Amino acid sequence: MTEIVTTAQMRALEAAAMESGRVSGSALMQRAGAAVIAAVLEAWPDMAQGPHCALVMCGPGNNGGDGYVIAGDLSRLGWTVGLCATRPPAPGDAARAAAAWEEGGGQTQSMDALSTTLAMLCDRAGPAPVLVVDALLGIGQTRNADAILAPFRNAVATLSGPHGALRHVAVDVLTGYDSDTGEALTAQPFPADLVVTFHARKPVHVVLDRQGIRSVVVPIGL
Secondary structure, three states, X not given: OOOEOOHHHHHHHHHHHHHOOOOOHHHHHHHHHHHHHHHHHHHOHHHHOOOOEEEEEEOOOHHHHHHHHHHHHHHHOOOEEEEEEOOOOOOOHHHHHHHHHHHOOOOEEEHHHHHHHHHHXXXXXXOOOEEEEEEOOHHHOOOOOHHHXXXXXXXXXXXXXXXXXXXXXXXXXXXXXXXXXXXXXXXXXXXXXXXXXXXXXXHHHHHHHHOOOEEEEEOOOO
């Protein structure tokens, strides 16, 4: 039977791994980011053929830190990456990931710039698909997600002219769901085509299965 862990259990596993000295928080973040990219390229092999375009949306927590890592890794693969963040992360692993992204030449835009950023990426990609990465909230979300998703919804609604499809991947848990209960936290959650979660499935992934939303589990060394 596939293992399912709650938010509290997952955080305890991560804390134990770090306290043992076997791995650091930054190393887990690097592994998570690399695993998401590997899962994306496995799901959509055409995206491994030449550089593409990606929009990465980052929140202020560790889920957002994973997003900064993903953005940096994709950029080093030659992708054109736009990154929009809700606010700067607090000091810690996510802040270090954000700093590494900017030190590598990446630019962090506010969510107010999301429409402009997505339109630019679609223009640049032409008929090729644009990858949209949801690294906004992750497993800790419990409140209504309407406000945090509004800039993304508006950006998609205002896209004009010919452009390729958007491919949506969520990091750990798509924004708009409680990880432990599977309860929807908004009428329109992030429209994930693929959810990449770490170490084990969470209760929400059972709910997503019933809705036909694909989720995959990737190891990060816990």
